[in-house]
Every structure is written in C-alpha cells, then in structure tokens.
Amino acid sequence: MTTMNISLPETLKTFVETKVQNGEYSTNSEYVKELIRKDLEREKLKKLLFSGAQSKVMPDSIDKQYFNNLRNKIDARKMS
Template sequence: MSTMNVSLPETMKSFVDAQVAEGGYGTSSEYVRELIRKDQQRLALRHLLLQGGLSATSGRADPTYFDGLRKRVRDTGTKAGAGGW
C-alpha cells in the first residue's frame, strides 16, 4: 500500500478526528479511504446516468412501465433474499 501525506488546516483535522471517533473508523486513513471509495462510486453513477441520458429511448414511461419495473425489482429482491417493496 502506498503512503500519501496530506496537510490540513487545524479545523479540518479536528473535523476528521471527530469523524473517526464518532464514525467507528480506526484511523484517519480509514476515513479518507472511505471518502475516496464513495467519490469513486459517485463518479461511476454519474457516468452511468450520463450514458443513460444519451441513449435512445426504449418506449413510453407510463404507469404500466413502472408497474413492470417494480415487479422486476420485487422478483429480483426475492431471488436474492432481500424481500420485496
């Protein structure tokens, strides 16, 4: 694992220390790694949303479409043991 040193103003360091203490992180490094993971996920989601926005429409999003979508989610959740909506 690589090492990176980060300089923070005292107010930010205090904030990180408080997040570590209250959030159940063992170290400030764990907290920062979690922030980076969340940012990576946010960027991946943004990319998928942009791709979806640029894609061709597949049909009308009417109540029937959403009923079918809910059913697919319920069926998938049941198969995965997560239950339905």
C-alpha cells in the same frame, strides 16, 4: 499499500480526528479512504446516469415492471 501525505487546515484535521475518536472510523486513513471510495461511486453513478440519459427507451416500455426490474438490478449491485 503506499503512503500519501496530505495537508489539512486545523479545522478539518480536528473534524477527522473527532470521527476517529467517536469510533466511526478506526484511523484517519480509513476515513479518507472511505471518502475516496464514495467519490469513486459517485463518479460511476454519474457516468451511468449520463449513459442512461443518452440511451433511447421506448415510452411504452416504461411501466411498473420496468421500475421493479431497475430496483432489482440496483439491489443486486449493492450485494456484490
């Protein structure tokens, strides 16, 4: 694993340290890594949403079963 040094204003440094002290994260690095992971997930979701918005879906194919299938796909992705 490589190292990256970052500079933070005192208020942000204190915020991160408080998260660690409260036991929400084991280290400052774990907190920053979690933020980066969440940002990567947001980017992936954004791409999926744009891709979906550009795709052509037949209006008559959107029904209760369609949304149930989407929920199942989302649940399956959360498990992996």
